[in-house]
């Protein structure tokens with residue numbers, strides 16, 4: 001099963017971001033996340049234009065694809081998703097989340113990603129209000145709320161994004177939509193609590209997983225343990 005639409009909506013899922021992994025042993029890092037019961041693998045693609053950083057692209061994704069059967073949850077922080085959707089799909093991405101703030105028209109980006117055979121997500125930078133994604137909710141599979149400015153791992157969690165997560169959760173519920181609500185940036189076993197309490201059911205974590213002194217599996221376990229006692233009301 002490699003279809004994001006088949007993942008549960010009523011359970012907290014963890015998507016470790018390989019941006020924080022040790023790239024000299026990427027295969028082993030992926031194995032550790034899989035053994036630690038990651039639900040997906042999060043891939044942060046940065047083009048040096050949409051965000052002031054460059055990470056990796058299709059060749060690295062192609063290598064990761066060989067290592068795991070988990071859904072490759074690919075966050076494309078790029079200006080032109082329309083131009084590159086097919087290349088990411090061919091490399092092995094199952095899901096592509098683009099930014100509402102990118103240079104391409106939103107409808108065209110959604111169409112290009114569907115045409116490429118991937119499920120579709122829209123991400124919002126911290127300054128973009130929740131309401132901006134509402135017109136698109138019935139055409140996508142996932143909303144990604146950034147809890148840091150996109151571009152770098154290891155930043156401080158922005159608690160002021162919690163009302164946005166809560167507002168999007170309310171709208172998904174009100175319209176009874178099948179949409180995953182993901183949060184990303186600065187999430188660890190402490191900050192996951194407000195994030196999940198406000199209604200995010202998919203958690204991206206880089207530093208707290210791949211840089212955990214006890215290893216990636218321990219980082220994932222701590223996130224799951226932290227939310228296991230919550231009444232998340234998803």
Ligand SMILES: O=C(CO)[C@@H](O)[C@H](O)COP(=O)(O)O
Nearest residue numbers: 150151153154185186206207
């Ligand atoms: O998309 C991004 C950054 O732009 C994130 O996926 C971060 O890379 C998450 O890393 P941590 O904040 O958990 O270190």
